[in-house]
Amino acid sequence: MDKTTPFQATWSWKPFIACHLMALVLLLLWLWEPTRSAMDLFDFSLFSLLNQPLATNEAWRLSWAVASTRPFDLLVGVILLLLLIRGDWIFKATQARAATFGFLCAAVVLVVVRILYAKIAHKLGWQHASISSVAPDAVRLEHFFPQWEDTPFEVKDESARSFPGDHASVLLIWALFLTLFARNALQWVVIWGLALLFMLPRLVAGAHWGQDDYIGGVQMALVALAWSCFTPFAAKGSAALVRWTEPLFRLAAKIPLLNRLSVVAA
Known part of the structure; x- marks a missing residue:
């Protein structure tokens, strides 16, 4: 087994099928009127709980306003990336580069899934404000x-x-991807604690219903995970990117501070 990559270039049929079945069950529950009504009631209650304090609590209001801007999304992206490339946390230091490129492959699949899902949702009238x-x-x-307004800090x-929740799907694919390789409960708590925390701004501000995330976002993340990590795609795509970028990382390894990163040193 190649110890520099966490992936295997094989089809894992059971988890592949399981991901699609879970995504299908979520969709059917969302389309069935009784469960959809229950979800709507739950989402209104959740929104009221999270949103109403904004009217009276200035610190709460400012905090979530900042968290609902594009620059904060970029900060979140940096945090997620740093945790992904950190060696000897989820992945061994020698696997950090391959794992990072594997996640990039999963993210590419997610983009394709998101585009197709959005078109289907629009065609079938599943979209809502x-x-x-x-x-x-x-x-x-x-x-x-x-x-x-009209600045990078527009809320x-x-x-x-708002359906499906694309912002949530990115956080969820990151969390699901790392969970595949997590080895203890503390890692799971950190991964999912951060994913849920960073999903909250859109829910507090009301940009998304809860179901946009726990139905649409989860569905897209599951399908993207299935087609990237439970097929040879992540393994082969990661291996190819490692080969193609080797000269760049060889140069980066000569730069102080950069050469201390596991993803470069590997």
């Missing part, structure tokens, strides 16, 4: 920070098409 546009007592963050608290 943000919960902030529907809930009569919604506290809109943009009303408190109008000066942020994301509304969308005409």
Whole structure:
């Protein structure tokens, strides 16, 4: 077995099928009227719990307003990347580069799944507006920070098409990907604690319903995980990227500080 990669270039049929079955069950539950009504009630209750304190708590309001901006999304991306490439946490230091490229392959699959799902959802009339546009007592963050509009710090608290939750799907594919290789409960707690925490801003602001994330986002992440990690795609794609980028990493290894990163040193 190649000890520099955590992937195997084989089809894993049981988890591959299981991911698709779970995604299908979630879709059927969402389409069935009784469970859909229960989800709507749950989402309104959750939104009220998270959103209403924005009206009276200034610190709460400012914190979630900042967390609902694009620059904060970039910060989240950096945090997730640093945890991914850190050697001897989830992945061995010698596997950090291959694992990082494997996740990149999973992310590419997720983009394809997201595009196809969005087209299907639009065609079949599954799209809906943000919960902030529907809930009569919604506290809109943009009303408190109008000066942020038309700037990089514009608050994301509304969308005409909020289903499925693409923001959540990125966090979920990251969490599911790392969970495949996590070895203890502490790692699982950190992974899922961060994923859920970083999903909250869109839910607090009302840009997404809960079901956009726990139905749509989970579905997309499961399908993307299946086609990347339970097929040869991640293994072969990662191996090819490792070969193609070897000269670049050889140069990076000569740069102080950079050469201390596991993904470079590997």
